[in-house]
Amino acid sequence: MKKFLSILVLSLNLLCAAAILADDGALPPALIPSDHMDVDWWKERHEANKERIAQGNVDLLLIGDSITHGWDGGGKPVLDYYYGDRNCVNMGFGGDQTGNVLWRLDDAPMDRIHPKAAMLLIGINNLWVACNQNPADIPLGIKKIVEKLESLYPDIKILVLFTFVVGPEGEQPTRSRVALSNALVLDLLRDDPQVIVKDINYIWLDEANRVPAELMADFVHPTELGYKRWAAAVEPEISKMLGDAPKAPMAE
Numbered sequence: 001m002k003k004f005l006s007i008l009v010l011s012l013n014l015l016c017a018a019a020i021l022a023d024d025g026a027l028p029p030a031l032i033p034s035d036h037m038d039v040d041w042w043k044e045r046h047e048a049n050k051e052r053i054a055q056g057n058v059d060l061l062l063i064g065d066s067i068t069h070g071w072d073g074g075g076k077p078v079l080d081y082y083y084g085d086r087n088c089v090n091m092g093f094g095g096d097q098t099g100n101v102l103w104r105l106d107d108a109p110m111d112r113i114h115p116k117a118a119m120l121l122i123g124i125n126n127l128w129v130a131c132n133q134n135p136a137d138i139p140l141g142i143k144k145i146v147e148k149l150e151s152l153y154p155d156i157k158i159l160v161l162f163t164f165v166v167g168p169e170g171e172q173p174t175r176s177r178v179a180l181s182n183a184l185v186l187d188l189l190r191d192d193p194q195v196i197v198k199d200i201n202y203i204w205l206d207e208a209n210r211v212p213a214e215l216m217a218d219f220v221h222p223t224e225l226g227y228k229r230w231a232a233a234v235e236p237e238i239s240k241m242l243g244d245a246p247k248a249p250m251a252e
Contacts (some may be wrong), residue, residue: 068092098141
């Protein structure tokens with residue numbers, strides 16, 4: 001687990017630096033497909049994703065950054081319970097931004113599968129203050145990912161989650177950037193019949209608007225308990241999109 005978190009911290013630092021520098025003069029970084037094939041673990045995970053996708057038989061895609069990547073870490077027992085029998089592929093990569101997701105969707109053999117549903121959670125790595133990106137650009141990147149998925153799979157249903165709150169306290173710059181981005185995502189996607197936009201940030205916050213360490217040990221990445229609450233919160237939508245019976249919540 002410590003190794004996993006170290007990879008995520010290192011990748012976040014690298015990707016923030018890249019976001020500040022990456023600008024072709026026309027599009028913001030959030031809209032520019034970009035890869036990290038020069039990072040060994042990122043390349044290995046991408047190649048493993050491609051190999052699994054090439055095999056076909058995929059009904060559910062989990063798409064995102066380190067928070068989604070963590071379904072394979074601290075959230076693995078929860079992943080196995082909720083999605084182990086649902087032909088699921090985890091396309092979460094630590095440190096990824098919207099542009100990285102766009103690149104991966106272009107490079108992977110996505111034409112080999114016909115998923116019924118996707119759960120998309122992306123944006124926090126664009127929204128860190130240190131990354132110096134305009135928070136109004138991030139929803140455009142999210143919309144572009146949605147459009148890419150819809151172009152690949154005309155019948156797919158997509159659950160787009162509001163970017164999660166971060167940090168132990170409510171008053172901090174990144175949270176205000178997240179709030180702005182989330183509001184714009186809702187505005188951009190609310191009329192798309194293939195998309196469900198959902199805010200589950202209530203599961204992370206206590207009465208004082210703080211994130212308890214028992215749910216996010218580092219106040220960014222969920223613990224096993226956090227993944228249990230996340231999965232339970234989205235199960236009604238996931239089961240409906242897949243057309244199967246909803247699963248009972250795991251014991252906490």
